[in-house]
Amino acid sequence: MKPGETLCAAAICAGAAAWLLTAGGPSRRRAGLLLAGPSALPPPRPLRERALGLSMRHKEWLCLIPAVLLALLAGSVVPAVLGVPAVPLVRRRLRTRSRERERRRRADAVVALCGAVAGELRAGLQPGAALRLGARAADALGDGEAAVLAAARFGGDVPEALRAASRQPGAEGLAGMAACWQVAVGSGAGLADGLDRLEAALRSLVDQQEELRAQLAGAWSTVALLALLPLAGLGLGAALGADPLRVLFHTPAGLACLAVGGLLEAAGLLWSGRIVRAGETA
Numbered sequence: 317m318k319p320g321e322t323l324c325a326a327a328i329c330a331g332a333a334a335w336l337l338t339a340g341g342p343s344r345r346r347a348g349l350l351l352a353g354p355s356a357l358p359p360p361r362p363l364r365e366r367a368l369g370l371s372m373r374h375k376e377w378l379c380l381i382p383a384v385l386l387a388l389l390a391g392s393v394v395p396a397v398l399g400v401p402a403v404p405l406v407r408r409r410l411r412t413r414s415r416e417r418e419r420r421r422r423a424d425a426v427v428a429l430c431g432a433v434a435g436e437l438r439a440g441l442q443p444g445a446a447l448r449l450g451a452r453a454a455d456a457l458g459d460g461e462a463a464v465l466a467a468a469r470f471g472g473d474v475p476e477a478l479r480a481a482s483r484q485p486g487a488e489g490l491a492g493m494a495a496c497w498q499v500a501v502g503s504g505a506g507l508a509d510g511l512d513r514l515e516a517a518l519r520s521l522v523d524q525q526e527e528l529r530a531q532l533a534g535a536w537s538t539v540a541l542l543a544l545l546p547l548a549g550l551g552l553g554a555a556l557g558a559d560p561l562r563v564l565f566h567t568p569a570g571l572a573c574l575a576v577g578g579l580l581e582a583a584g585l586l587w588s589g590r591i592v593r594a595g596e597t598a
Contacts, residue, residue: 422486425456
């Protein structure tokens with residue numbers, strides 16, 4: 317760039333900055349933040365957090381990427397068309413996994429709530445105040461938090477509120493907490509001791525479930541490996557020069573093999589998943 321062009325570009329930039337600073341409204345505010353330096357800018361959201369939020373909202377659409385790539389490689393629209401019905405199936409699976417994670421998180425929070433309330437009771441607090449402080453430390457009540465805390469603060473039916481909150485997935489341990497509370501109020505038994513025993517029982521149950529999931533992780537890995545075997549076969553065929561994509565998507569025999577193989581693959585995955593889920597349920 318010539319010196320004259322450089323001076324002209326600098327003059328244009330300076331004029332634009334001056335206009336933005338003298339203008340009113342959002343333009344002036346944006347220009348002031350920009351020209352004030354990095355310290356005046358609002359802290360940006362971390363890139364990982366933004367990417368995580370985007371992926372959580374639209375993660376099911378990512379399954380279209382391999383379908384489109386396969387369609388481009390094969391020169392056929394069949395993979396892309398087959399990828400469209402996979403989107404709701406993937407969305408359903410992701411929602412199921414999200415609910416399962418939330419259930420496990422709430423089960424751990426119930427265990428923490430029992431321990432926190434027992435600790436506050438031994439510190440000398442009344443049951444209502446101990447429950448309120450424990451609920452702040454452990455997010456275990458979920459949608460029933462307002463009802464439980466109101467009952468604890470204003471002398472309501474705390475056991476009934478806890479039983480209502482225990483109907484949420486993963487919060488079943490709150491029913492045991494309600495029983496401990498009712499027994500302690502009715503007979504004067506030590507609520508802290510009952511909550512300690514309940515915490516130990518719930519923690520043992522959570523540990524058993526974690527151990528079972530760890531043992532079944534190998535079975536799920538086998539299911540995933542079986543699902544990837546057809547792709548490995550396609551790669552092996554391409555490495556040998558057989559051009560499997562052309563045969564599968566551009567010949568009648570290949571399309572028939574693709575349909576039969578896809579049905580058998582889906583049946584095998586469903587059956588294997590059913591066996592593993594039966595083990596988890598048992």
